Amino acid sequence: MMANTEHYRKLENMMHSAPFVKLAGAKARIGDGEATIYLPVREDLHHAAGALHGALYFLALDNAAFFAVNSLVEDVFVLTTSFTTYLTRPVSEGVVKAVGKVVHQNKSQFIAESVLYDSNDNEIARANGVFVRSKIPLTEKIGYA
Numbered sequence: 001m002m003a004n005t006e007h008y009r010k011l012e013n014m015m016h017s018a019p020f021v022k023l024a025g026a027k028a029r030i031g032d033g034e035a036t037i038y039l040p041v042r043e044d045l046h047h048a049a050g051a052l053h054g055a056l057y058f059l060a061l062d063n064a065a066f067f068a069v070n071s072l073v074e075d076v077f078v079l080t081t082s083f084t085t086y087l088t089r090p091v092s093e094g095v096v097k098a099v100g101k102v103v104h105q106n107k108s109q110f111i112a113e114s115v116l117y118d119s120n121d122n123e124i125a126r127a128n129g130v131f132v133r134s135k136i137p138l139t140e141k142i143g144y145a
Contacts, residue, residue: 064100
């Protein structure tokens with residue numbers, strides 16, 4: 001078994017190598033049962049009314065919860081099986097930060113929560129989801145390096 005910090009860095013590399021994450025410019029910091037995702041709010045990610053599109057809220061919230069869970073699983077990729085998202089405030093500038101943490105786990109599933117904050121630490125969204133282990137090994141093929 002590898003040192004946990006090595007696992008966390010490999011997970012960060014995996015996230016940063018994903019094409020959609022590269023497009024969005026998101027960055028991760030992963031720890032034990034928790035993850036923080038930073039996402040710059042850019043005009044090219046806005047919806048027609050001039051604020052960050054909800055798809056990017058979802059990206060940050062889901063990745064924060066997902067990587068919090070995968071920090072506890074060192075052999076396979078986990079999968080999001082359900083994810084409920086609440087968008088509470090619009091944001092049109094700055095950097096948003098999603099903080100995810102695992103709140104429950106048993107043999108077959110994990111439950112994680114995440115909260116999204118604007119640059120002034122105001123809560124702008126929150127979410128919770130259920131995650132399960134997949135059969136996809138964590139390897140360099142999926143960016144885990």
